[in-house]
Amino acid sequence: MYIYRIAEMNIAVKARYEETYRYMAxxxxxxxxxxxxxxxxxxxxxxxxxxxxxxxxxxxxxxICEAVAILREICDYIIDKSGFFLHCSCLKYKEEAIIFTAPSGTGKSTHAALWRRHFGDEVTMINDDKPLVREKYGRFIIYGTPWNGKHGIGENTCAPVRAIVFLSQAPENHAAPINPVEAITLLLQQTVLPSDKAHLSKLLDMLGRMVETIPMIRLGCTISDEAVTTVYREIYDDHQ
Known part of the structure; x- marks a missing residue:
């Protein structure tokens, strides 16, 4: 048995495979x-x-199946601790987190890589697949987890969420806020859902508070540095 510190929780795991321990090391x-x-x-x-x-x-x-089974067990537990898994790519910039989320294959990892190339050492990747979000200290905090995608991009770090960006591919770059109801619908599509109705109700309550307090932005983008500057201006209100 080994104990892991994930999203400010100590979680003990008795795995059947040594590779699982290395996966979470x-x-x-x-x-x-x-x-x-x-x-x-x-x-x-x-x-x-x-x-x-x-x-x-x-x-x-x-x-890998065992690691996913562990994630699923944490999913139900974390709801009672005001948290949930989100399928996204997230990075830390200016000590705050920016989340990029969309269906698989849309380009979350690619867009996060553009930020790393554009801003260099100012950017730290938190997680590239399934970080944990928790409502703590009056804010939403996102945490790195062992489930960081096929390329293993991420760190054991955290940051308060500055903005959530919903990505879509487009011939030109454009960004704009989206309304809370639409944002909840989109977030639910990328959330690891709990297994029972009571926990689902708690998740919906959390998402409701999240979309009311954090900027929700839709970004239609190309694979270019201009895509970075377009959403940057929207997040930081720099429209000059």
């Missing part, structure tokens, strides 16, 4: 205390394999 803690113990079962791992086969045509390796 960047979040290992020396603490002996934990608030949640996860012991993936054969049934849980088999479920993730069958789901992967159904959705992606590939069941994935056993340890």
């Amino acid at each position: 960047d979040f290992l803690t020396d603490s002996e205390e934990y608030e949640l113990l996860i012991e993936p079962t054969d049934e849980m791992i088999r479920y993730e394999a069958e789901l992967g086969e159904e959705i992606h045509g590939d069941s994935g390796s056993p340890y």
Whole structure:
């Protein structure tokens, strides 16, 4: 058993595969205390394999299925701790987080890479796939997690959320705010949903507060530095 510090929680894991421990190694803690113990079962791992086969045509390796099973257990637990997983690419800039979210294949990682190229060392990648968002200290904080995408881009760090950007491909770059109702709908499509109605209700309440307090922006973009400056001006109100 190993204990991991993820989103300000100590989570103990009794994995079946050594590769799972290595997958989560960047979040290992020396603490002996934990608030949640996860012991993936054969049934849980088999479920993730069958789901992967159904959705992606590939069941994935056993340890990846185990890692996803661990994520799913945290998903239900974290709702009661005012948190949720979000499918996105997020980075830290000026000590705040900017989230880029969209359906798979739209270009989240590509756009985040443009920010890294444009701003260099001013940008730190938090996570490139499934970070955790928590409502704490009167703000929404996003945290890196071990589930950071096929390229493993991310760090064990966090930042308060400055803006959420919904990406779409377009022949020209344009950015504009979107209304809260539409933003909730789009966020739900990219959220790892809890397994029961009570937790879903808590998630909806959180998302409602989120869209009322954080700028929600739609960005139609090309693969260019201009895409970065377009959304930058929208986020930071620099329209000169």
